[in-house]
Amino acid sequence: MASPTIYPEYPPSLNREQETFLLAELKDWTIAHGLAVRPPPSFIPGSQDPSGVLATTAPVTLFPSPFPRDAFDRGLQIQTAYNELYAAVSRDEEWLEEIVKQLLDIDDFVAKLWEIHAKVKADGYVQDLSLGLFRSDYMVHMDPARSNKQPEIKQVEFNTIASSFGGLSSKVSSLHKYLLSTEAYPHSSSQIINAANLPENRSIEGLATGLAKAHQAYGTSKTQRALCVLFVVQSSERNVFDQRLIEYELNSAHKVRTFRLPFSEIQRHTTLDYSRALIYSPPYTPKTSFEVTTIYYRAGYDPSDYPDAEAWSSRLHLERSLAIKCPSILTHLAGCKKVQQVLATPGSPHLSRFLRDEKLASSVLRTFAPIYPLDTSDAGNEAQKFATEVDTASRYVLKPQREGGGNNIYRRAIPAFLEKLPKSHWPAYILMEMIEPPALKNAILRNGEIQQGGVIGELGVYGVCLWRNGDGQTDKGEVLENFQAGYLLRTKGDKSEEGGVAAGFGAMDSCCLI
Ligand code: ADP
Ligand code: MG
Ligand code: MG
Secondary structure, three states: OOOOOOOOOOOOOOOHHHHHHHHHHHHHHHHHOOOEEOOOOOOOOOOOOOOOOOOEEOOEEOOOEEEOHHHHHHHHHOHHHHHHHHHHHHHOHHHHHHHHHOOOOOOHHHHHHHHHHHHHHHHOOOOOEEEEEEEEEEEEEEOOOOOOOOEEEEEEEEEOOOOOOHHHHHHHHHHHHHHHHOOOOOHHHOOOOOHHHOOOOOHHHHHHHHHHHHHHHHOOOOOOOEEEEEEEEOOOOOOHHHHHHHHHHHHHHHOOOEEEEEHHHHHHHEEEOOOOOEEEOOOOOOOOOEEEEEEEEOOOOOHHHOOOHHHHHHHHHHHHOOOEEEOOHHHHHHOOHHHHHHHOOOOOOHHHHHOOOHHHHHHHHOOOOOEEEOOOOHHHHHHHHHHHOHHHHOOEEEEOOOOOOOOOEEHHHHHHHHHHOOHHHHHHOEEEEOOOOOOEEEEEEEOOEEEEEEEEEEEEEEEEEEEEOOOOOOOOOEEEEEEEEEEEEEEEEOOOOOOOOOOOOEEEEOEEEO
């Protein structure tokens, strides 16, 4: 294998004509295939798109980025073990409660989510099935202590709700293959960029199949209505084509009817019948209503989705329903960074509680980076020392129990941040060692401009899991579907700590295995 550190020859340099040709190909292909986002919303002053009809190429890399083949294969292989792990965590209410309890008084959002679970439980859950469309995120890590210097993958986080970019990521893999086929890449790069090194990426098919499996598992209508899958979305979503690509695949390959409903409009357009079947009445055909088999949340993970009490009632309303939730409230909570920290605690019995197979457990263990609590345990006290000194804090990232990017505090900013935070609230955060992947170079097309320079990649692996929860007592439930569903590579400038594509930091990329 080639050296996994820096590739001085990568990406290949382009002369003016080559760059013009490659960009012309890229701009047309991305729009023609939906590798696109909406421009900023029309209410922003100076918007070019008052009618909301425009689309623009999503931030993308011009070239696929080199990624170590063994590490890539390991990430894909381990996904089914991660699916099993998080399905088991979600089913273990008692264990989750122990963790959530530590956050209840210091994290309002987590407390509210738990309250919803408690209310639905008091009423009795009517749906035993749960669906997870997960994404486990990694960075490449070179352990200096290991003499063979084999690159490994270390987990950044595990997403259990609204794991995005599964639509666009298939497309960016196809884009880079297309650019290769049109000879838009200079011949000098053919040693690295060749078709055999560009892995297939079937994330659209995989995620749509997951939703279709849940839809089928729901069974027949309880109310003699046509069945549908409901995408619950944010009203101001710009990353809409990413979701649409999955929806269209569900329609065409699985013949499943789908609808999109903004989170804020749930109560206006849905009702529960006496059996708690969720009935959706589309506003444009008010006389026809559908029974919802599966709720796919692409909203509801951020506190801003819940501006008032009505929004919380909407979440409760959906959770009480008979529809299969992707994810259920317990699975949503299983995605807390605190859960990842507890699972990653060295020598703890937690991992083996959920993964009985020792080999599986140890291969998952290998992907954990060091993560510490910020509580008054021994490990927590030690972590507090690291976090409050600027020199040591520079090796860490501080994370609250939030999703969607833009919430973390990085390196030298940590001590000043903690100083302003009452100490009683520190345990709402976890402290994680920064993974320092080898820097590569690439070129990113963003808002029509090319940015070139050092970049860092983050691999995401999608997983689909459908399971029965059981009653938690005699019936411990069972996993019905468990498969890996493609990958995502996001690439960001090496000066940026955050990697979110939607948040404007990262770009969609694909892997060139080396
Ligand atoms: P979110 O759920 O908001 O996406 P993440 O844990 O993924 O939170 O953190 C956001 C970004 O911060 C990641 O995409 C990555 O770029 C960076 N990051 C997070 N943890 C680490 C880490 N341990 N090492 C290096 N970068 C990290
Ligand atoms: Mg996340
Ligand atoms: Mg993330």
